[in-house]
Amino acid sequence: MKARGLSEDEVLAILHEKREQDLSYDRIFSSMCTPAHPIALKAHQLFQETNLGDPGLFPGAAELEQRAVKMIADLLGYPDAVGYLSTGGTESNIQAIRAARNAAGIRDGNVVVPRSAHFSFDKIGDLLRLEVRKADLDEELKVDLNSVERLIDEKTVALVGIAGTTEFGQVDPIDRLGDLALDRGLYLHVDAAFGGFVLPFMEKKWRWDFGVEAVSSISIDPHKMGMSTVPGGGLLFRDGRHLDMLAAFAPYLTDNRPTALTGTRSGGSAAATWAVMAHLGKEGFTRIVRRCMALTDQLVAGARAIGVEPVLEPIMNVVALKAEPSPEKVRSELMKRGWLVSITQDPRALRLILMPHATRDNIDLLLDDMAAVMRQL
Numbered sequence: 001m002k003a004r005g006l007s008e009d010e011v012l013a014i015l016h017e018k019r020e021q022d023l024s025y026d027r028i029f030s031s032m033c034t035p036a037h038p039i040a041l042k043a044h045q046l047f048q049e050t051n052l053g054d055p056g057l058f059p060g061a062a063e064l065e066q067r068a069v070k071m072i073a074d075l076l077g078y079p080d081a082v083g084y085l086s087t088g089g090t091e092s093n094i095q096a097i098r099a100a101r102n103a104a105g106i107r108d109g110n111v112v113v114p115r116s117a118h119f120s121f122d123k124i125g126d127l128l129r130l131e132v133r134k135a136d137l138d139e140e141l142k143v144d145l146n147s148v149e150r151l152i153d154e155k156t157v158a159l160v161g162i163a164g165t166t167e168f169g170q171v172d173p174i175d176r177l178g179d180l181a182l183d184r185g186l187y188l189h190v191d192a193a194f195g196g197f198v199l200p201f202m203e204k205k206w207r208w209d210f211g212v213e214a215v216s217s218i219s220i221d222p223h224k225m226g227m228s229t230v231p232g233g234g235l236l237f238r239d240g241r242h243l244d245m246l247a248a249f250a251p252y253l254t255d256n257r258p259t260a261l262t263g264t265r266s267g268g269s270a271a272a273t274w275a276v277m278a279h280l281g282k283e284g285f286t287r288i289v290r291r292c293m294a295l296t297d298q299l300v301a302g303a304r305a306i307g308v309e310p311v312l313e314p315i316m317n318v319v320a321l322k323a324e325p326s327p328e329k330v331r332s333e334l335m336k337r338g339w340l341v342s343i344t345q346d347p348r349a350l351r352l353i354l355m356p357h358a359t360r361d362n363i364d365l366l367l368d369d370m371a372a373v374m375r376q377l
């Protein structure tokens, strides 16, 4: 830091220059984030300086957080669910497994997750000193229940199912995982960080939320398909006792038993999440999801027309394309042409997310470039 500060104009000039180096979302097909809805931005700005880590000072922000949690609880099929708005899927997953571990009272335990689980579960193993056991997937890339069953033992503190896998957008058989969890008396966490704001608005109805009796907690991210601002996560528990398992003692705060992982946390995203949910309603989210699915269909049909098959018929707005012989090469050629796409690990494929910022025109342009790249290979 310099002794004498820069003028506001000088600082703004640097900020604008740096912002221009950032990519614009319209050519990004690799991210599960999207620009927030305008009303979410307004709400965030209004509440950005509020701190939900000390909610008694900001009762308005705290009420909006709890109203948003209530709306999410309704959406997830259990209006009495309790929880809080976190910084994202990683924090929600950490906290859910921490609650399960504390409830089980086992310190050197294990957690059984699908092989398709997000890498946040590897962090969880490290942070919570749990062994993360990875269950095999079936040919549709859903978790294989026999494999889950084989990995459970007396030290298992939780099972995890995913509603919208990061790489393929697949939904695990949560109801059958639930049967297993009930049978073994185990905690079941559902990671719906991505799918949570997609599945409730699809025509096809899945059994994946609190409607499945054994589901103990759900991660759901407003900053992904919830159109809210970053950082916007959500963690809901069926049973308030699990939320209590996370409480620390902070006598100097207005809430002396905080349960969030972070201390200071902005009420901006909480206000944004409440605002966008209140404004769009189920109709608005249904329109957004329908449009994303129409774009998904457009991409898959276009890819097929140039001889590129999807790994799976898309379940949600996540597409994995075989792009043989080398998805990596196709990716790097597309990146040279300004398209941000990613790849999956197993099986290897080109991965594209059709977020609300995607457009029909850009998908056509991307497909033209993909056809040209495929011809070169």
Ligand code: PLP
Pocket: 032, 087, 088, 089, 090, 091, 093, 118, 120, 162, 164, 165, 166, 191, 192, 193, 194, 221, 233
């Ligand atoms: N869970 C799933 C299924 C995800 O897809 C992601 C991120 O893509 C996460 C968790 C982690 O979310 P975050 O990046 O908000 O921490």
